[in-house]
Amino acid sequence: MSKPSVLYDAPGPRAKVRNALLTVAFVIALALPLWWLLSVLDDKNQLDASRWDPFVTDSRIWTTYLLPGLQETLTAAALALVIALPLGAVLGIGRMSDHWWIRRPADVIVEFFRSIPVLMLMLFANQAYAEWSNIERDSRPMYAVITGLVLYNAAVLAEIVRAGVLSLPRGQTDAAHAIGMRKSQTMIYVLLPQAVTAMLPAIVSQLVVIVKDTALGGALLGFAELLSATRLVASNYSNTIAAYTVAAIIFVLVNFLLTGFASWLEGRIRRGRRGTGAVVPHDMAEETQAGGAGIAAPVLGTGATGAIGATGDQPDPGGTPDGGTPDGGR
Amino acid sequence: MFDFLDLDQYDLFGAFWTTVQLTVFSAIGALIWGTILAAMRVSPVPVMRAFGTAYVNVVRNIPLTLIIVACSQALYLTLGMQMWSDDTQTIAFRLAVLGFVAYTATFVCEALRAGINTVPVGQAEAARALGLNFTQVLLLVVLPQAFRAVVPPLANVLIALTKNTTVAATIGVAEATLLMKDMIEREAQLIPIAAVFAFGFIVLTLPTGLFLGWVSKRVAVKR
Numbered sequence: 367m368s369k370p371s372v373l374y375d376a377p378g379p380r381a382k383v384r385n386a387l388l389t390v391a392f393v394i395a396l397a398l399p400l401w402w403l404l405s406v407l408d409d410k411n412q413l414d415a416s417r418w419d420p421f422v423t424d425s426r427i428w429t430t431y432l433l434p435g436l437q438e439t440l441t442a443a444a445l446a447l448v449i450a451l452p453l454g455a456v457l458g459i460g461r462m463s464d465h466w467w468i469r470r471p472a473d474v475i476v477e478f479f480r481s482i483p484v485l486m487l488m489l490f491a492n493q494a495y496a497e498w499s500n501i502e503r504d505s506r507p508m509y510a511v512i513t514g515l516v517l518y519n520a521a522v523l524a525e526i527v528r529a530g531v532l533s534l535p536r537g538q539t540d541a542a543h544a545i546g547m548r549k550s551q552t553m554i555y556v557l558l559p560q561a562v563t564a565m566l567p568a569i570v571s572q573l574v575v576i577v578k579d580t581a582l583g584g585a586l587l588g589f590a591e592l593l594s595a596t597r598l599v600a601s602n603y604s605n606t607i608a609a610y611t612v613a614a615i616i617f618v619l620v621n622f623l624l625t626g627f628a629s630w631l632e633g634r635i636r637r638g639r640r641g642t643g644a645v646v647p648h649d650m651a652e653e654t655q656a657g658g659a660g661i662a663a664p665v666l667g668t669g670a671t672g673a674i675g676a677t678g679d680q681p682d683p684g685g686t687p688d689g690g691t692p693d694g695g696r
Numbered sequence: 697m698f699d700f701l702d703l704d705q706y707d708l709f710g711a712f713w714t715t716v717q718l719t720v721f722s723a724i725g726a727l728i729w730g731t732i733l734a735a736m737r738v739s740p741v742p743v744m745r746a747f748g749t750a751y752v753n754v755v756r757n758i759p760l761t762l763i764i765v766a767c768s769q770a771l772y773l774t775l776g777m778q779m780w781s782d783d784t785q786t787i788a789f790r791l792a793v794l795g796f797v798a799y800t801a802t803f804v805c806e807a808l809r810a811g812i813n814t815v816p817v818g819q820a821e822a823a824r825a826l827g828l829n830f831t832q833v834l835l836l837v838v839l840p841q842a843f844r845a846v847v848p849p850l851a852n853v854l855i856a857l858t859k860n861t862t863v864a865a866t867i868g869v870a871e872a873t874l875l876m877k878d879m880i881e882r883e884a885q886l887i888p889i890a891a892v893f894a895f896g897f898i899v900l901t902l903p904t905g906l907f908l909g910w911v912s913k914r915v916a917v918k919r
Binding site: 370372374375377381385388389392393396406407410478481482483484485486489490493494497574576577578579580581582585588593596597600606607610613614617618622625639660686 | 710738740741742743744747753754758759760761762764765766769772773774775776810817819821824829830831834855859860862863865866873876877880881884886890893894897898901902
């Protein structure tokens with residue numbers, strides 16, 4: 367145990383015995399359903415080596431199905447993020463405008479696309495491309511998936527951009543105004559460059575949500591991503607359980623890498639000597655924060671002030687113990 | 697313009713009612729399972745903490761679509777779990793709820809854990825000084841305050857869940873999105889149809905958000 371919780375004392379002799387008993391009880395409670403599941407699996411011959419072997423012995427399963435599927439998933443996710451980012455930046459900055467005729471439409475667009483399910487956006491885009499464009503039938507699902515993801519994530523990224531700019535210390539704006547910068551100059555030359563750094567962890571985490579959402583296209587639109595590839599594997603090798611297990615592991619690994627990268631980035635930016643140390647926490651992007659039309663503002667408020675509070679505790683970057691930072695020297 | 701809205705042919709209200717039912721049942725299940733997971737994650741028993749952490753980190757990194765499809769393909773079609781029903785629609789509905797509960801509970805758990813962290817340390821210390829044990833501290837002192845603090849994030853989870861129920865369409869639950877797919881394939885009026893369904897979801901999510909926003913102000917612990 368790393369550190370004692372405030373919820374309970376450091377265990378004494380009786381607590382140690384009780385914890386040991388609880389451990390045993392819990393392991394049994396966990397093992398019973400597991401054992402039952404395994405026996406059911408065994409009854410249906412799902413544990414036979416023949417169903418799991420192909421993943422090791424038959425390389426075609428990877429080269430024909432899973433890896434191309436994963437590639438499609440990652441391509442769609444990357445494209446969606448790259449296209450959604452500038453859109454989200456424009457919307458996010460629009461929401462902070464002083465002019466109501468820019469602010470209101472941006473508000474409406476963001477709230478609208480955040481309250482519509484991504485799957486509906488994808489279905490809509492798919493049909494729209496079928497009716498009003500000459501995109502080939504084969505590539506239509508990819509276009510539809512990316513369009514749906516872009517519309518939704520532009521709205522989410524708009525909020526991240528806004529949180530990023532709001533997380534910067536107020537003095538940055540004041541200083542920019544003091545040297546005679548206009549509002550647009552302040553935004554473009556002072557706030558945005560710093561906000562981009564602050565937003566990076568949240569943006570990387572948003573990739574996790576995007577990667578997960580690509581699977582929607584595979585299930586309903588026939589987009590050839592990892593989940594549809596898994597379906598093909600499951601039917602070709604008649605190993606449903608094994609195929610879905612492997613697909614789940616691949617998704618978990620990819621998303622673990624992304625989450626890990628995001629929190630590493632967050633820690634690095636927080637500790638960074640350059641910049642203000644402002645950072646939008648990477649879990650800001652999580653699905654729990656991204657929902658919601660009506661309550662967006664208060665929740666965002668807590669997220670943003672949380673970020674400010676957290677950065678407020680950081681030592682002033684100029685005053686780090688090792689003193690002679692490159693910036694400080696100049 | 698809205699002449700495609702032939703309610704005899706398309707059961708629009710029935711579809712949205714299914715969406716609402718999916719949301720409500722999944723929300724109740726996720727709240728219970730998520731609370732249990734959160735209790736495990738802060739419990740004094742290391743094995744429980746490890747299980748809670750592993751469950752949350754693994755399950756929420758799997759796409760919901762994969763979970764729902766796997767529930768249908770693996771649990772029902774391969775293992776023959778019928779969820780105590782013979783009707784395919786009912787089976788699909790219950791499998792979907794099972795998948796939503798398993799997935800959404802991870803977000804409920806994380807929200808609650810954050811809520812537990814907002815309770816001042818002194819509260820738990822005082823409770824322990826009175827001689828309460830872990831279960832009592834958690835149930836009587838910490839969790840009630842944590843729940844009041846996490847109404848806004850839980851509202852977000854609920855709204856995300858409402859939107860996520862569309863994924864049930866992938867296993868043939870007759871909810872709103874499946875009907876929309878059906879309608880836009882048969883009727884040549886994409887924009888009005890999409891507008892109707894978009895409006896339906898806004899009607900579902902917007903009041904939820906406003907209402908729970910009001911609730912969170914009412915119940916907030918003033919410190």
